[in-house]
Amino acid sequence: MTQQRESLTRLIGFWVLLGIVIFFFMFPLYWIAVSSIKTRAEVINRVPSYIPYAQFEPTLDNYTSVLLGTTIQSDTGVRASADLSIFRDRLMNSVIIAGSSTILAVILGTLAAYAVSRFHIRGESDLMFFILSTRMLPPIVVLIPIFLLFSNLNLRDSYPGIILLYTTVNLPFVVWMMKGFFDEIPVEYEEAAMIDGYSRLEAIWKIVIPEAIPAMAATAVFSAIVAWNEFVFANLLNRTYAATVPPWLNSIIGVGAVEWGRLAAASVIFVIPIVIFTFLVRNYLLRGVTFGAVRR
Amino acid sequence: MADSQLAQRTRSTSSAGQIRPRFGWFTDRWIAISFLTPTMLLLLFISIFPLVWSLYLSFTDWSVIKDANTAPQWIGTANYFELLTDDRTWQRFVVTGQFVLPAVTIELLLGFGVALLLNRKFAGRGAIMTLLLIPMMLSPIVVALFWRFMMQGDGVLNYYAVNLFGIEPILWLSDRYVAPWSLVIVDVWMWTPFMMLISLAGLSAVPQYLYEAAAVDRAGTWFRFRHITLPMVMPLLLIAIIFRTMDAYKLFDQAVVLTGGGPGRFTQTASMYLYDVAFGQFNTGEGSALGYIMLIVITALANLLIRALNATKSA
Numbered sequence: 001m002t003q004q005r006e007s008l009t010r011l012i013g014f015w016v017l018l019g020i021v022i023f024f025f026m027f028p029l030y031w032i033a034v035s036s037i038k039t040r041a042e043v044i045n046r047v048p049s050y051i052p053y054a055q056f057e058p059t060l061d062n063y064t065s066v067l068l069g070t071t072i073q074s075d076t077g078v079r080a081s082a083d084l085s086i087f088r089d090r091l092m093n094s095v096i097i098a099g100s101s102t103i104l105a106v107i108l109g110t111l112a113a114y115a116v117s118r119f120h121i122r123g124e125s126d127l128m129f130f131i132l133s134t135r136m137l138p139p140i141v142v143l144i145p146i147f148l149l150f151s152n153l154n155l156r157d158s159y160p161g162i163i164l165l166y167t168t169v170n171l172p173f174v175v176w177m178m179k180g181f182f183d184e185i186p187v188e189y190e191e192a193a194m195i196d197g198y199s200r201l202e203a204i205w206k207i208v209i210p211e212a213i214p215a216m217a218a219t220a221v222f223s224a225i226v227a228w229n230e231f232v233f234a235n236l237l238n239r240t241y242a243a244t245v246p247p248w249l250n251s252i253i254g255v256g257a258v259e260w261g262r263l264a265a266a267s268v269i270f271v272i273p274i275v276i277f278t279f280l281v282r283n284y285l286l287r288g289v290t291f292g293a294v295r296r
Numbered sequence: 297m298a299d300s301q302l303a304q305r306t307r308s309t310s311s312a313g314q315i316r317p318r319f320g321w322f323t324d325r326w327i328a329i330s331f332l333t334p335t336m337l338l339l340l341f342i343s344i345f346p347l348v349w350s351l352y353l354s355f356t357d358w359s360v361i362k363d364a365n366t367a368p369q370w371i372g373t374a375n376y377f378e379l380l381t382d383d384r385t386w387q388r389f390v391v392t393g394q395f396v397l398p399a400v401t402i403e404l405l406l407g408f409g410v411a412l413l414l415n416r417k418f419a420g421r422g423a424i425m426t427l428l429l430i431p432m433m434l435s436p437i438v439v440a441l442f443w444r445f446m447m448q449g450d451g452v453l454n455y456y457a458v459n460l461f462g463i464e465p466i467l468w469l470s471d472r473y474v475a476p477w478s479l480v481i482v483d484v485w486m487w488t489p490f491m492m493l494i495s496l497a498g499l500s501a502v503p504q505y506l507y508e509a510a511a512v513d514r515a516g517t518w519f520r521f522r523h524i525t526l527p528m529v530m531p532l533l534l535i536a537i538i539f540r541t542m543d544a545y546k547l548f549d550q551a552v553v554l555t556g557g558g559p560g561r562f563t564q565t566a567s568m569y570l571y572d573v574a575f576g577q578f579n580t581g582e583g584s585a586l587g588y589i590m591l592i593v594i595t596a597l598a599n600l601l602i603r604a605l606n607a608t609k610s611a
Contacts, residue, residue, distance in 0.1 A: 014413065014418075018414075021410055022427070024485070025427070025430075025431060025485065025488075025489070026427065028439075028446060028485065029442070031445070031452060035445070044450075046450055046455060047455070048455055108334045108338070111331035111332075111335070112331055112332050112334075115327065115328045115331035115332045116332070119324060130339075134339050134343035134344065136542065136598070137343075137347070137591065138545070138546040138587075138590055138591065138594060140546065140571065140587065141347070141350065141587035141590060142346045142587075143570075143571070143587075144353065144574050144583050144584050145345075145347070145350040145584075146346050147575075148349070148360065149342075149345075151360075164338070165342060168338045168339060168341075168342040171338060171339060172339070175335065200327060225433055228435070229434070229435035229437070231437050231548075231552075232549065246435050246549075249437050249438065249441055250437055250553055253441065253444065253553060263441070263445075264445070267438050267441055274433050274435075275430055277433070278429055278430055278433045279426055282422075285429060286494065286497050289432070289490060290494065290535065294494060
């Protein structure tokens with residue numbers, strides 16, 4: 001009886017602690033989401049309100065205005081200080097750039113990883129360390145020469161430039177992840193196929209790749225998130241044509257009074273793909289965030 | 297001639313089986329080369345070459361604006377000498393250190409604590425885990441934006457500071473003593489899930505029989521934690537510390553949005569200082585030298601941590 005009661009208090013303690021943890025990590029997300037469906041007046045209301053319909057009348061104006069590029073008739077008569085109508089263009093750029101660079105990085109990195117995993121290459125561990133070391137650098141160190149290089153080659157503010165850059169940023173990650181996965185696929189699969197008359201290329205295409213598809217998908221998602229979120233290079237290299245969302249979000253805050261309702265809507269739209277991705281790759285997260293160093 | 301062709305053909309068919317396979321001419325050697333080349337070229341061209349170029353520039357007084365049409369002037373180690381004798385440089389590294397140390401420590405303790413909490417079976421565990429992992433997947437820019445919204449003068453945090461705790465509104469982002477801690481709070485929010493994830497992996501790998509053996513010996517909770525849990529989890533925790541330290545050391549995005557280095561320069565990190573030198577003052581050579589100083593510091597730090605990791609692994 002006493003033991004049961006003790007376990008009950010422990011259970012309550014457990015859920016209370018868990019509740020505090022969940023509150024701390026979820027509150028900012030909830031706050032931005034709830035602010036995105038408030039009217040302009042409600043957003044700047046100093047008394048916080050949390051429950052739509054009960055505490056305030058929700059509106060989708062913020063979403064329609066950032067997506068359609070229309071301006072909201074401001075109820076204070078003050079014109080919005082920053083132009084939020086280009087959000088659509090920035091979002092489109094983010095999709096194209098993150099998408100293309102991810103596809104490129106996964107294709108090239110998977111090929112390289114296969115070669116390192118299956119063939120005897122002289123200085124293999126040195127090669128892998130070399131690939132890894134290019135990722136471990138603080139990006140700010142190569143910022144200056146990349147800026148000069150891209151200026152000289154006319155690659156600044158262009159799709160090819162930033163796509164190639166993000167591909168290179170993600171390549172070491174893809175090679176390390178995919179090498180780990182290939183090492184786990186038994187060589188016997190291909191050898192059996194090759195005894196049956198397949199060439200190695202056919203064996204790769206018909207046996208290995210189908211086996212590696214889930215791993216490639218997870219790797220792709222992680223690469224896409226990196227490209228999607230990148231700020232430092234995008235901010236320095238791109239102005240208009242290839243400008244993505246993160247530098248734009250930063251530039252909006254710098255300009256006078258911030259229209260938080262619409263900014264909240266824009267960032268919710270920007271964040272939704274990441275939340276979906278996180279759910280998709282939850283079983284690979286540990287491996288993904290540690291560069292394949294921790295496998296489980 | 298016909299003979300040798302035939303001989304070759306026989307050899308290629310016999311080695312690969314009965315039928316000559318498609319793409320059979322594409323030997324392993326050529327596959328290895330053509331699979332590796334694009335990756336190596338991109339890394340050489342966009343990672344290694346810029347690094348070498350930047351090393352060269354760090355020994356010059358070149359400026360991308362002033363000297364756009366002239367060749368860089370070699371000035372030896374003058375940039376390094378100037379930076380290392382300048383108090384401002386040291387100040388930026390102190391600011392960075394004062395951010396990295398508390399941030400990584402709190403993330404480690406909190407993340408490990410949450411992992412201990414979650415290391416059991418309960419309803420909705422998977423869903424809660426995934427929710428908790430969202431912050432670290434977000435863009436630092438977005439995270440900083442959320443927090444700036446909450447931390448501004450009339451934001452939600454100050455509403456409760458005033459109405460719940462009855463204190464003066466806190467200048468989260470513009471008080472020279474508070475702002476550095478605000479950066480730490482935001483980083484803790486974002487990266488504690490990372491520490492939690494790795495700690496949890498370590499905890500679930502501890503063999504259950506060790507605890508059972510300890511229970512037989514009537515070992516206390518603290519003893520079990522100190523002598524079973526901690527040693528087993530330590531190598532993974534060190535990997536997590538290495539990752540977080542190297543990452544926190546680069547702090548740039550969040551600080552740009554949250555404080556912009558202010559008030560004054562009290563939250564200007566080494567990365568932000570480099571950006572300012574290179575693209576604010578356009579001292580390209582000096583900026584490159586600062587980049588290399590940062591690189592040397594982080595390499596030394598990483599080596600120390602990796603040595604600690606190897607020591608715990610062999611112990």
